[in-house]
Amino acid sequence: MHESSIFSQVTRPIDIGSKPLPNRLFLAPMAGLGHIAFRHLVADFGGFGLLFTGMCSARAVPQENPKISSVFSFRKEELDHTVCQIFGSTQEDMAKAAQRIEAEGFFGVDLNFGCSVAGICKKGAGAALLRNPHQAARIVEAVRRAVSCPVFVKFRTGWQDMPTQPANLAALFERAGADALVFHPRLAPDRRTRPPKWELIGQVQNAVSIPVFGNGNIFDKEDAVNMLTQGPCQGISLGRMAVARPWIFAQWTGNLQESDSIYQETAARMAELMNQYFPQATALTLFKKFARYFCANFRFSHEIYKKMIRANNMKDIQANIDELLTPCPERLSRPSTHMFLG
Structure with missing residues (x-):
């Protein structure tokens, strides 16, 4: 397939749950980077399908004051195209946080099962939940029961190099009620020390009927095409590249020219x-x-x-x-x- 035809797939509309989106290019959730000011900057340029907040503590979200919180803060104008990401280790904490997020009017809620930072994993949250897939699934089920908005799951390959594990996890999350998956094909201990295995993204997409969005080491359009070729999926989640060039969504989906x-x-x-x-x-x-x-x-x-x-x-x-x-x-x-x- 021609390069332009491959890339054009991610510029097509898609529904997540029952909610329509203009394209399949997402701003990835990034701790310390995906805050209200940066999302406002990206929104000024436009061209994205969805924005994601930085990582919010599920235990804190129900009591957070958006006027003073540096993490759980948002503009009313962005809520219909923004997903709030939360981390936590219990069904109760995650479900209560999701209810607050839905009540505020966010497009959806994203469950972080991918963060491998030691401080998060020690709490039994983030990628630590990939060591206990059934607890992760119980969290997805609890959140699904608690809200009607779209539920996303962000996850990694796991903790050990087991080729079938990502697809098995994806199927588990779909059965638990997830509407979409964002998959980063690296092991949790790797952080950024090894390149992501893009081919695993296609295996994850083949294992489920819900949309999968690939993430990891996409620094230009050629990378995006290579990822979609090696690991065909429904869309792309851009992280660090979007911080380097906040106009990248507008550039890739419209006529914006760099100057x-x-x-x-x-x-x-x-x-x-x-x-x-x-x-x-x-x-x-x-x-x-x-x-x-x-x-x-x-x-x-x-x-x-x-x-x-x-x-x-x-x-x-x-x-x-x-x-x-x-x-x-x-x-x-x-x-x-x-x-x-x-």
Whole structure:
């Protein structure tokens, strides 16, 4: 099949549960990166099918105040195209959180069975649940009973290299009531140390009748086509690449053309939105996380990044953006993935 024909599959509409979406390109949930300010930035460009929040604690969500929470905060305008991701270890916590999420008006709820950070796994949450698939399934069942909105499950390959396990997990989650799956084909202990096995995505999709969205190491359209060829599935979930180029959804689904000015304008807009939504110290911390990925676009990425984050406040950040990105530094056709691994 021709490359353009393969990629055109993800620009077609799809229904999740009974809810329609304009395309099959998702912003992946990312801790510390997928916050309200970044989602607002991506929404300004458009072109996506769904946005996902960062990871929220299921135990905290029922009591969270969106006006002061740095994680469970949102704009009313984004709710109909945003999924809230939660982590937890018990049916009760996850079901109660899902009910709050549905009551707020989110498109759906995403159950995190993929995070392999030690602090999350020690609580029996995230990827730790892949060691206990039946408990994971009980959580999906409890959430399915608690809400009528779409239920997503984000998961990894597991903890051991067992080729049939991802497909078995997928079938288990579908039987438990999941409406869609987002699959990252790496083992939990790998983090980013080994390349994802894209061929497993196709095996997962073949094991279920619900849509599967592939995730992992997609840095340009060629990667997207290769993933869809090696592991045919219903769509793509973009993470770090969307942080590097927040306009990527609009570029891939529309007529947006990159220009030198888009880099300075986007960084400045990100700083402006950080100031709008967060206290100064939080804004500075979160901008520095964003900057590592954004600066990967440039030839001397590490030097530019170090200079950009040399700041005591957001006013310094804005001055650094203007100085470093006007005129635009030499750009890379593909962001430096060394920056992504830092």
